Amino acid sequence: MSTVKKFLFLNRKAPYGTIYALESLEVVLISAAFEQDVSMAFVDDGVYQLLKGQKTEGIGMKNFSPTYSALGDYDITRLYVEKESLEERGLTVDDLMDLKWEDEDDDWAEKDSIIVVSSAELADIMEQQEVILSF
Amino acid sequence: MAILHIVNKSPYERNNLASCLRLAKAGAGVILIEDGVVAAADGGKFSGMIKDAMKDLKISVLGPDLDARGISRDKVIEGIDVVDYGGFVDLVAEYDCPQSWL
């Protein structure tokens, strides 16, 4: 399959209250096998999916946040987080998980997967996409 | 590439429309469907937001969903295009990429 398309996965919901965050992550991981140009966008409550320190024993649900750390190994290295969504919620990038990937084209240098972008920048990124999947 | 934004929730219930309008670029299209059609009715709290957005965006609304909710065509904000499902399909084909605000 030689077609490479730009896929964007749009996440707007907090984790655990609904299954969308978990099941959308499962799609993203599968997409890696198809060697497409995949990125993720976290907007509105979607930013909560990336918050560090999630402890789920009390609610009796599996904590799936460690899975985000695996994305770099699957070549999913661009997690766009909307700045306005963070600020509206009193959050900064320091509240988010420290997600990294290793750039083999740069001597395996460790780089940040989370890219904080303004609304305007995210709008530009969205406009370049060929397939936008929402959950 | 121009996006067709699809909003299916009422702005009184969710922030989908607000977020859509914040992130939609000039030249994009927006179609209001399902409960999202209530935003097309004039005289509501969000009518100003919609009219403002119409300067840069082409806004359409799904007629059958308006009818279902008892919102008559004369209540629809002037300039919003009322389309049927066939028109919805045409819009998806016309724009380069659909984006659902779920």
Place this chain on the structure above:
Amino acid sequence: MKFTVQVNEGPYQHQAADTAQQFVRAALEKGHEIYRVFFYHDGVNNGTRLTVPPQDDRHLQKGWTELAEKHGIDLVICIAAAQRRGIMDPDEAKRQGLDADNIAPGFRISGLGQLIEGGIQSDRTIVFGD
């Protein structure tokens, strides 16, 4: 044009499945091709043959089955989401040691890759959900 349609919600609870079905019919009427309809999250519940909705209202599952039978539409239910929610075909039920299956005619259970492949092969991918 070729469309892939993703359905995220089950029948009746949300309008998503209805809108998706109406969209598919309108697209076919316009001469477009529906490459695949992919059911994810609670959308897999569109594929049970055990629903008995009121007689004077639409039967969503039969609507899907008819689209598959009359137009050859590929209705795919995601296996991971189906396992979580109890939508089984005979093979999967046997594999899981379950005493029943419930998949409706015209639907098939497959992997998430089918959604990505649909996105790659289609001109437009559209999602209906909550």
